[in-house]
Amino acid sequence: MPGAIECRGLTKRFGRLTAVRELDLSLDAGTVLGFVGPNGAGKSTTIRMMLGLCAPTAGSVRLWGADPLRDHQVRARVGYCPGELRLDERLTVAATLTSWGKLRHSTDTGFRDELVERLGVEPGRQVRGLSTGNRRKVALVGALMSRPDLLVLDEPTNGLDPLVQEEFMAILGEAASAGTSVLLSSHVLSEVERVANEVAVIREGAIVASGPTSQLRGNLPQVFRAVFAGQAPPAAEFSALPGALQVDAPSPRELKISWSGAPRPLLAKLGGYDIESLTAPEPDLETAFLSYYRNDEPAAARRAES
Numbered sequence: 001m002p003g004a005i006e007c008r009g010l011t012k013r014f015g016r017l018t019a020v021r022e023l024d025l026s027l028d029a030g031t032v033l034g035f036v037g038p039n040g041a042g043k044s045t046t047i048r049m050m051l052g053l054c055a056p057t058a059g060s061v062r063l064w065g066a067d068p069l070r071d072h073q074v075r076a077r078v079g080y081c082p083g084e085l086r087l088d089e090r091l092t093v094a095a096t097l098t099s100w101g102k103l104r105h106s107t108d109t110g111f112r113d114e115l116v117e118r119l120g121v122e123p124g125r126q127v128r129g130l131s132t133g134n135r136r137k138v139a140l141v142g143a144l145m146s147r148p149d150l151l152v153l154d155e156p157t158n159g160l161d162p163l164v165q166e167e168f169m170a171i172l173g174e175a176a177s178a179g180t181s182v183l184l185s186s187h188v189l190s191e192v193e194r195v196a197n198e199v200a201v202i203r204e205g206a207i208v209a210s211g212p213t214s215q216l217r218g219n220l221p222q223v224f225r226a227v228f229a230g231q232a233p234p235a236a237e238f239s240a241l242p243g244a245l246q247v248d249a250p251s252p253r254e255l256k257i258s259w260s261g262a263p264r265p266l267l268a269k270l271g272g273y274d275i276e277s278l279t280a281p282e283p284d285l286e287t288a289f290l291s292y293y294r295n296d297e298p299a300a301a302r303r304a305e306s
């Protein structure tokens with residue numbers, strides 16, 4: 001059976017700019033794929049080609065084996081929340097949802113009302129005057145309410161407050177458990193990690209890493225920040241350890257150690273000192289991207305081996 005999404009050699013050029021270059025990507029039915037990349041990496045352009053909203057310069061996209069540019073029926077199986085929302089300012093929220101429902105012919109109204117309730121959407125309000133976050137919530141209800149086979153969500157949590165984000169991620173988890181395939185584009189690795197089984201990292205229009213979420217995350221270096229009770233020991237003591245990638249001393253009592261692999265040898269070494277605090281913040285996406293870029297080994301750009 002063909003996958004929900006299959007992109008082969010997908011390329012999009014705008015004049016001299018190549019926004020997406022020879023991108024191969026697959027999304028199997030029932031999988032949640034996190035599609036992550038920095039601003040301008042080519043996520044939205046790829047998504048627009050996947051939905052038949054713009055034509056590739058080269059390569060192909062297939063949704064369940066069909067060409068979304070030509071096959072309108074296949075597009076009806078997709079729920080899409082765009083990154084940039086264009087809503088009809090003259091309508092109320094309720095009228096907006098009704099008009100989208102008419103286009104789709106397949107709204108589950110009970111589910112729509114449940115989504116409205118859970119995401120705190122106010123149906124009586126005028127679209128004009130809605131905040132960015134409230135507009136996003138309306139668009140998410142629109143994408144989900146027909147219980148589509150495939151959800152394509154471009155930065156869906158942008159502008160949502162933390163409680164709504166939490167609820168939305170729960171709804172997404174439920175949809176995935178029910179067998180919906182999801183393509184979730186995001187800047188936020190922790191968000192993707194929670195729901196996605198697979199991750200594809202895009203940079204400058206090309207996939208630089210892809211594979212099971214846990215694997216990709218496990219390959220990232222971690223940065224430990226140790227604050228010592230007195231003067232920090234010489235950085236060289238730590239840079240000699242086999243997992244140490246880089247050791248800096250941002251202040252006289254502090255060391256910042258970039259570490260790859262299991263941290264046991266580092267913790268053993270640190271155990272010999274009087275330490276006031278040790279923190280290891282989650283690597284942000286920028287760090288992740290930098291690691292994929294600094295490390296020029298071909299393995300970093302290939303699919304993580306399982």
Ligand SMILES: Nc1ncnc2c1ncn2[C@@H]1O[C@H](COP(=O)(O)OP(=O)(O)OP(=O)(O)O)[C@@H](O)[C@H]1O
Nearest residue numbers: 014017019037038039040041042043044045046083
């Ligand atoms: N219609 C267009 N005409 C010309 N250039 C475009 C067009 N659409 C996108 N681009 C360019 O293509 C590149 C990729 O943009 P795209 O919006 O796909 O990135 P993105 O990963 O979605 O970024 P963001 O996270 O900032 O939304 C950017 O350099 C952008 O300026």
